Amino acid sequence: MPTLVSHPDEVKIVSRRFGQGAADIEKYIELDGYKAVQLAISQGAEMSNWIINTMKASGLRGRGGAGFPTGMKWSFVPKVSEKPKYVLVNGDESEPGTCKDHVIFLHDPHSVIEGTMIAGLAIGSKLGFIYLRGEYRYLLKQVEKAVADAYAKGFLGKNIFGSGIDFDIITQTGAGAYEVGEESALMESLEGKRGVPRIKPPFPAVVGLYGGPTVINNAETIANAPHILLMGGEAYAKLGTERNGGTRLFGISGHVERPGVYELPMGYSLRKAIYEVAGGIKDGKKLKAVVPGGSSCPVLTADEIDVGLDFDQMGKAGTMLGSGGIVVLDETVSIVEFAMRVISFYQHESCGWCIPCREGTDWIKKTLTRVYNGGGSKKDVDNVQYLAENMMGRTFCPLGDAAAMPTLGFVKKFRKEFEDYIEGHKAGTPLITVEQLVGAGH
């Protein structure tokens, strides 16, 4: 069972109820649960505008990875629509290094339910879906129970909180596919199809699930909504930096003393997050590199970590805030080995729809595996770079970029290490101990 961690620098908003038994609906209510949705309803005719304006004021940006302003996303949904509108909660959390939604579903599932209701009220939807990755079965049970409890209390279903509005929630499970985390692929999966993304435009806000206008948000994004409504958009915004409102959950993992999920204000120093919040590098070793926001983000070297953890600052630093999964690598790690493991993940998870991603990830993986197994030549580094450069921006969906970006980061920033490795000077202690590497799932 995931252990909870804590640090004085944390600002607990979305994690406020963690560890307090809030999965129980009574406890959740006691801790201000379902107040936000009632507050929204009390706005009467202004409810939708009020919610959207509050969300806009909060500066909340999507926690799924791309950081799109949530209030704005909700405002794109047409007010009038022939087809039903839907709210879709993305709990597919599969980006390596990311386990924050896991904790939310475990400790505070009702916040996701309440957030879904709020999004529904904002866009005029009557049906929400909470989609969890298939591996999260025990969390799905927990969420199913929470939904059932909310129905039992009359919070969900007909005429919620006397508003005259009906709202239902259906929980859904995936069955093992990273690509299904991509919003349109998730809709395909929810429609019982292969998890292949859709052509955009049209965007989900206009044509989404079952062809209806759909808001899709990450679970953490949604779980923030009740807190934002209760504390006010401006108050939430002030916690963070300009254009990056509030706080977010950071999962710090890898070679740190105190790995865990911490809620830090946006813009918090990456260096402090590693050295203070997470207790520094494990066993007193030296820092080599950081993958700052899940495995698809370009790597930062040890001297590039004086950067604030928000979308804009990370962008300026040439990487991304991504899904908030900070993976820390100490001096013993071989970048060749690490890069190979990263690309084999994307190769395994490519849906196979488009040529550059399907074939590109496959060839980079094959080449790096050969390099790793000792059969590399200097030209391989160029080939890998060439392949990644020719995938960037050319694939059907961002998974191709997610594979190409870290690859480019590794070969550009650690080119020498690749070349040395090929010449037989292997740095680091091998992490992969299995004899013949095939890669997961093959």
Added chain:
Amino acid sequence: MADVTLIVDGKQITAPAGTLLIEACKSAGIEIPAFCYYPGLSLQAACRMCVVRIEKQPKLATACTTTIAEGMVVQTETPEIAQARKATLQLLLGNHPLDCPVCDAGGECELQDMTFKYGAAESFYAEPKNHREEQKWSPVVYFDRPRCILCYRCVRMCGEGMDVFALGIQNRGSSAVIAPNVPAQLSPDDLAHVDCEQCGMCIDACPVGALTSGTYRYKTRPWEMNHVATVCTHCGDGCKTTLGVRSTSDGSEIVRGDNRDKSGINNDFLCNKGRYAFDFANHEDRITQPLVRQANGELKPVSWEIALDHVGKKLRELRDTRGGKSIGVIGGNRLTNEEAYLLQKFARTVLHTNNIDHHRTADYVAFAQSLAGHGERTASLHDTLKAPAVLIVGGDPTVQSPATAWNLRTNVRLNRAKLYIANAAEIKLRRQAKAFLQLAPFGYNALAAYLAGDEAAALSATSDTAALSSFRDAVKAEENLLILIGSELRGAELKKLIDFGLTIPGAKFALLSDYVNSRGAADMGLLPDMLPGYTPVGATSPMATEYAGPNALGLDMLEMFDSADRGNLSALYVVGANPVARYSIDPATLKNTFVVVQEMFLTETAALADVVLPAANLYEKAGSVTNSYGDLQQVSKAGDRAGVRTDFEMIVRVADKIGANMQSLVPFGKGLRADMGQTRGVQSGEADRHAVWLTANNMEPRLSPFDSFAILDEIQRLVPGYNILRLQLLSGNDQHLSPAATPLVQISNRRDLVVPANDTLFTSGTLGRYSTMLCDLQQNEILRASNLTQIQTAAD
């Protein structure tokens, strides 16, 4: 829709709003490469070959999914784009077997062409390629997985285009693969197979050589064949099929059929028969020498001279001693118009008999008479692709006229056409129908009566009378309705339905029949009571004045055999037909009849003949045919077989041996016919009307009696409605004809004698039995069916 103007490669182009960039460019002559894009099928954007640079967009955009916008500025061939395409090709080739030298698609491969263009030939991968054995999915469909580039064209073609859904995509990432619907583990031979209509459209759609045809694989290379575009011989749709022909020691052999340039009446489509069932032409049982029955009862090969002499002498003798009325003539549904016309003219003017018939597969006489005076109301096959609403009464286009079914599905998919179906069977097209009315087993006549206003007929039409009345209301509310009628409706009932249809503004009609030229056979007067163009025998008409034939109605097909049975039929001349099998004639019936059969094979009918003349088939001759709809197309000679002759030539030669006046049978040459008509006047009956007509139409007389164009000229001159545009015909285009029957004639109580061929997708009359591929496919179906029952029983 309003037009949009944009700039592509510095050139201003205009196209209707809503057009895809890739199509807009194509119409402006700018070809954008694409593997996954296929016009009319759903968009994929999967191959990323069509990437272009659109000003103000951060990334390269796919032209296949971009709709044009006013003022858009697009670059389609910059170094950046070329590099993107080159990289994509390199990625594809990484795992591609590069077995072009032995690949069927070599020379016709889009991947090859693209690689040539973008120079992505060098391979920089050290890893071995993923090898997989080729798979035989059916007798006609083979799959080579390593060659597949996953463009998903086949999957969409099969699902969206064919409504079959036999192909899917399985696994994911680099393991993704096209998979057929019968997985190996459920197959008795532990190999994966397709359970489908075997149309081969997936092969056509495949841009590379991943899907190949069972009939063509490893036979030859595309550039070693001559490609002859002609018309498929199998069903009444008359699709254009391109036959790949290779020279052999005894002629030229057809090795491939496909829809090469997609320029025909069938657009993209070709069914399995059009694609594969040309192989009867190469069948080893072909008769290649004339056979004459000897005193001992045996059929013995003889020279052409002896055979023709014998036939000529015998027919002349029988005509002169027992009278033309004692001779019967039966023509085929796969003859050209020229041959059918010539045959009936030969019968009427040389043999002096009206005892002429053919295997009728729809009642075209009643059809023509019902539409007399409404020539503009006959539909072309093209209308099935465009009509906003379609009513289908009877028939099952999916199996009987597959191109019609394809067009209808396409029309529903792309134009949201409304399909109304009334049928006693749950035909497959009902899946596209807006309304499907299930008729009682023999409810067609009652339906026609009900539609015509007889409310009392409702219960005989269907048990669901509520559905019936709303069906009628919905149909009545349509405009420009296309009404397709199956062979179930005939005579007076057919007329009732047509009369009902005529009340609908803009309604058009077509009567669906079997075989390539059933319609032509009827149009050309292979009938005991109708001259060409549905001119009644005995009535005064311009045509009758030129025919010195008998005035009395002739015997129809069944009457001829009755007559033979009574010993009154002295001779029977059969050209390309197998009535003995079709009408289950007792062989003894013909024991006192001199039977001449022009045939490819020793069919049940040929086996009873006194003389068998080896005939060429439709793929070995030139001429024209008319499909069910009345669309005329040119047939070109593709194959050739030493020893056989065209039916046209044989009829001419037989007539010659009989001693007929050749120039009045076939208007050729100048000679006697040089009279320009001025001296004696055109009404005298003596004038050379043909020569006058030729001159008036700026045409030269034909020089040879074997030139079928001479007969085509006469058809055009004499058959009402056959106003053929020569340029259309000669350039391989189809043209719609509306033969107009004289409105004076009422539909009598004549026997329609319609016997539908009941062909399936894998049969084609007698001919189909000689197609190895069709036989294999039937066998395949039987195996599959028995297998299915096994699986079902096992599961119980």
Added chain:
Amino acid sequence: MSTVTNTIFSPELAARFDHLVTIYPVKRSALVPMLLYAQDEIGYVSDAAVSEIAVRIGINDLEVRNVLSYYSMLRTKPAGKYNVQVCTNISCMLRGGYGILDHCKKTLGIGHKETTADGTFSLEEVECIGACCWAPAMQVNYDFHDGLTPEKVDVVLQQYRDGQGKDVK
């Protein structure tokens, strides 16, 4: 009573499936969960399960297979009673994930996607399971085990052997 006569599933699961196809705006949305739940009951997605699910959803078998083969948790061959899934993705790898995998291989005597002779355990190397901050981690069926060491793995496996392990379904 199930809407499908002769169902291959238990009455409970059949009833659940009957319900599942009714809750969504389109029936087909039930497909992925049904495949997973069918696998939970049978141990894998059998051909018979494919056919019955196809009937329940109203699509053809091929479409079910297209979807089935896409998702990595779904399998068409039986696995062990307890499927041990060891994460070796980056966070786990940094904290000894491969060591855990090796240890499992040795103690169970099987390799990736193999099953012990007695059918109790099967082993799989999997991608990130969302337990990065508590790495290294593994799942046995649906239950998570994190902060693993070889010793802890032994304890966990023994619990399952003894029938004491939690079997989340």
